[in-house]
Amino acid sequence: MTTVPPLKQRYSATAMSLHWLIALLIVAGFYLGWIMTDIPGFTPTKLKYFSWHKWIGVTVFMLAVIRLAWRLTHRAPELPRGMPPLQKLAAELAHVILYVLMFVIPASGYLYSSAAGIQVVYLGIVPLPTLIGPDTALKVVLKTIHIWLNYTLLVIVAAHTLAALKHHFIDRDGLLARMIPFLK
């Protein structure tokens, strides 16, 4: 009887830090985006949530730049041996989509804010350039794009999480340990 040996190789501390930090920010940003748009009219709370949401988005974008640079200069640990090729392909594809979304979701939100005539002032301190002028028609389009990209994100993140849990609890192939510190 031979069993598949557990993977020893892990992501580096940098990669793990970036992954979890970005994951946390994405969850927070998504949640804020979800509840802030349900607040009718405008209230001080709503204005705060909108600002925080934008600051989170800008932060995710900047971290994504660093993360992409790291990913392009480092090799990710191998996927478990014996994993079906189709699953490997699905995993790779999901990762590529997640990388793309880390850039295009903040970018679409940023442009949406510009089109709405509202500048983004990062952390309330750094005024960022408005890339496009106020445009009512474009505002509506960008809003729709921003929302649908987020629904896509929700689906891919759900698949990503479920797949990771399947590897851990069903396949027991040690894959999750690649990304979780202290996990054997």
Next chain:
Amino acid sequence: MKTPFLRWIVAATAMTSLFLGVAHAQVDTSKSTVTATSKQMNVPVEGTFKKFTAQLDFDPAKPAAGSAKLSIDTASYDLGDDSYNQQVRGKEWFDTAQYPNATFVSSAIAAAGSNQFNVSGTLTIKGKSANVTVPVKVTQQGATQSFDGALPIKRSQFDIGTGEWKDTSVVADEVVIKFHIIAAKK
């Protein structure tokens, strides 16, 4: 093209005023703008007053004899979003049902350098009055003259943003009113 035609009307009106001895210079509200910029979480947000009337009587050679009167339709404040516009008309902000107009009436005009004038007067918003002095730059251009200026005010002084909006950490107390008024030369 509309512009030359409008210019003729402006010129014709100016001439008529001159001959009839009408005191006020004709203000071209289609080319003039009055805005108010607030800061929300440090983000500058500009709104435009779409409707206002202005009566100007000004000769740069005799500034002390001049006068200015502005009346702004507070319900015409446009932030670029209907639901926001609706809300600023409410009691907590402009309370436009109760106070449909904000006004400025000059009391004194003094020269302050080349093409610069200090216009003092009474600013009334939401029934609260304050004496203010605003530096105005006057530019002569052909048959028209333009008046440009910016006046920072404290919104709390005029009860703009009451209740939970009193918190100036979200919407700053300082609001800058900017104007660019084009009038036919007298």
